[in-house]
Amino acid sequence: MKIPQDRLNRYVGMRRDFAEEEYINLQPIQRGGILTEEARRAILEFGDGYSTCDWCPPKAARLDMITDPPIQQFYLDLAEFLGMDVARVVTRCREAKFIAFRMLGRPGDYVVLDSTAHYSSYIAAELAELRVKEVPNSGPPEYRVDLEAYAAKIEEVKKETGKLPAAVLLTHVDYLYGNLNNAKVVGKIAKDYNVPYILNCAYSAGIMPVSGKELGADVLTSSGHKSWAASAPTGILAFNKSLEYKFTARSKMEGDLTKRKFGAKELAMLGCTVMGAPLITLMASFPEVVRRVERWGEEVEKVRYLVAELERIEGIRQMGMRPKMHTLTHMETEAFYKVSETHKRKGYFLYDELRSRKIVGIQPGLTKHFKLNTYGLTWDQIKYVRDAFFDVAKKYGLKIS
Amino acid sequence: MAEPLGDGLQTRILGFKSLPWLHGDFMTLISAVKEIISEMIKIQQVLRKTSPTHKLDKGDEIVISSAIATTENALDKMKKELEAGTVS
Numbered sequence: 001m002k003i004p005q006d007r008l009n010r011y012v013g014m015r016r017d018f019a020e021e022e023y024i025n026l027q028p029i030q031r032g033g034i035l036t037e038e039a040r041r042a043i044l045e046f047g048d049g050y051s052t053c054d055w056c057p058p059k060a061a062r063l064d065m066i067t068d069p070p071i072q073q074f075y076l077d078l079a080e081f082l083g084m085d086v087a088r089v090v091t092r093c094r095e096a097k098f099i100a101f102r103m104l105g106r107p108g109d110y111v112v113l114d115s116t117a118h119y120s121s122y123i124a125a126e127l128a129e130l131r132v133k134e135v136p137n138s139g140p141p142e143y144r145v146d147l148e149a150y151a152a153k154i155e156e157v158k159k160e161t162g163k164l165p166a167a168v169l170l171t172h173v174d175y176l177y178g179n180l181n182n183a184k185v186v187g188k189i190a191k192d193y194n195v196p197y198i199l200n201c202a203y204s205a206g207i208m209p210v211s212g213k214e215l216g217a218d219v220l221t222s223s224g225h226k227s228w229a230a231s232a233p234t235g236i237l238a239f240n241k242s243l244e245y246k247f248t249a250r251s252k253m254e255g256d257l258t259k260r261k262f263g264a265k266e267l268a269m270l271g272c273t274v275m276g277a278p279l280i281t282l283m284a285s286f287p288e289v290v291r292r293v294e295r296w297g298e299e300v301e302k303v304r305y306l307v308a309e310l311e312r313i314e315g316i317r318q319m320g321m322r323p324k325m326h327t328l329t330h331m332e333t334e335a336f337y338k339v340s341e342t343h344k345r346k347g348y349f350l351y352d353e354l355r356s357r358k359i360v361g362i363q364p365g366l367t368k369h370f371k372l373n374t375y376g377l378t379w380d381q382i383k384y385v386r387d388a389f390f391d392v393a394k395k396y397g398l399k400i401s
Numbered sequence: 402m403a404e405p406l407g408d409g410l411q412t413r414i415l416g417f418k419s420l421p422w423l424h425g426d427f428m429t430l431i432s433a434v435k436e437i438i439s440e441m442i443k444i445q446q447v448l449r450k451t452s453p454t455h456k457l458d459k460g461d462e463i464v465i466s467s468a469i470a471t472t473e474n475a476l477d478k479m480k481k482e483l484e485a486g487t488v489s
Contacts (some may be wrong), residue, residue, distance in 0.1 A: 021445060021448040021449050022453055023452060023453060034449075037443065039440060040442045040445070040446075358453030378451075381452075384454065
C-alpha cells in the first residue's frame with residue numbers, strides 16, 4: 001500500500017515541544033532518564049540499527065559476549081555497581097520483573113507485593129500466570145507500606161496453598177508518592193522464609209546508591225530510561241549467583257525438520273535483548289551515573305527545600321512519608337483546585353500558567369493534586385520553580401506565609 | 402597526507418590501511434563533522450543546565466567560547482578541503 005506524501009510529511013523534521021534547552025521539565029518519570037553529554041554523543045555514533053553488533057563473535061553470537069563496544073565488561077561492571085552477581089540489560093523494567101516471575105514461579109503460584117506497586121508489576125505477574133497477594137499501606141496522607149506485614153502475607157499464602165509464594169516483590173520507591181521503603185526489612189523476612197526477594201528499583205538504582213547485597217535482594221530490577229540517563233527502552237535485571245542457573249539457562253529447543261539448535265542463547269532473555277541506541281546510551285552514561293549517585297544527599301536537600309517552600313502557599317501540602325527521602329513528590333493542592341473551579345480554563349489553568357513560565361511536566365488538567373520530580377535540577381532551577389509557583393499563587397490571591 | 406583510518410570493521414579485518422580508496426582525503430571532512438557535532442552538544446548541555454533563564458556563569462562562558470573556537474577551526478578545515486577540490 002502506498003501512503004500519500006502529505007501523510008508521510010508528518011514524519012519529517014519532528015521536533016519536541018518541550019526541549020530541555022528551553023523548559024524546566026518536572027515530569028516525574030522523566031528526570032532520571034535525561035541523557036548525559038556522553039550519551040548524546042554516543043547515540044549519534046551508534047544510532048543505526050545493529051551498530052553495536054559490528055563485532056559480535058561468530059562462535060558465541062550473543063550480546064553479552066561483545067567486547068567492542070565493551071558490552072561484556074559493562075554487564076560485569078553493572079552487576080558490581082548494583083551489589084549483585086550477574087546483570088543483564090533487558091527491554092524494560094517490566095520485562096525484568098516478568099522474567100523473574102516466569103523463571104521463579106509456576107502457573108497459579110503467588111507473589112507477595114506491596115500495595116503501592118506499579119501496575120506493570122501486576123501485569124508481569126499476570127502474564128507469568130501468577131496470583132498476587134498485596135501487602136497493605138497506611139492510606140492517606142503517608143501511604144506507608146506495612147513492611148512487617150510481608151511475613152503475615154507469606155503465612156497467608158502458605159495457609160491457603162500449602163506452599164510458599166514463588167517470590168516477594170517490594171517497590172523500593174513507589175511511583176505515586178516517592179516513598180522510599182526500607183528494603184532491608186523485607187530482605188530479612190524473605191531470607192527467613194527462604195523466598196526469593198525481588199527488589200524493584202525503577203526509581204532508585206541509577207540515581208541513588210543501591211546495593212542489592214546490603215538490602216538482601218535476590219533479584220534487582222531497574223529502568224534505564226527512568227533512572228540511568230538512558231534512552232527508552234532499557235531495563236535492568238540483576239540477580240545473585242544462586243539464581244543464575246535459572247535466569248541464564250540456555251535454549252534446548254531443536255527444530256524437528258532441520259534439527260537446528262540454539263544452545264548459545266539464553267532462554268529467558270529470548271537470545272539477545274537490547275542492542276543499539278538504548279544500550280549504548282546506558283553504557284555511555286554509566287560513568288556519570290556512578291558519580292551522580294554519590295550526590296544523592298544534595299538531591300534530597302533540594303526536594304525538601306522546594307516542598308517546604310511550596311507548603312508556604314495556603315492549601316498546599318506534600319503527600320507521602322515525611323521528610324522526603326526521594327525526589328519524586330506528590331503534592332495535594334486544594335488551593336489551586338478552588339481557583340480552577342471559577343477559571344475559564346478550569347483545571348488547565350495551572351498547566352497554562354506554568355507553561356507560560358517555561359515549566360512543564362505537571363500533568364495538564366490536574367489541580368487538586370499532582371506529582372513532580374526535581375531530580376537533577378540545579379539550585380537555580382529549583383528556586384526558579386519556587387518563584388513561578390509563588391507568582392501563580394499571588395496572581396490568584398492565595399496567601400503565602 | 403591522508404588521515405589515519407579508525408578502527409572500523411573492514412580496517413581491522415582486512416588491514417586495508419594503505420589503500421587510498423579506503424581512506425581518501427575526505428577523512429578530514431568526516432572527522433570535522435563529528436568534531437563540530439560534539440562541540441554543539443557541549444553547548445546544548447550548557448543550555449539544558451541553565452534553562453529557561455540561561456544565565457551563564459564564567460565556567461559556562463568558557464565552555465561555549467571554547468566550543469565555538471573549536472567549531473570555527475573545524476569549519477575552516479572543511480572549507481579549505483572543499484576549496485582544494487579534494488571532495489567531489
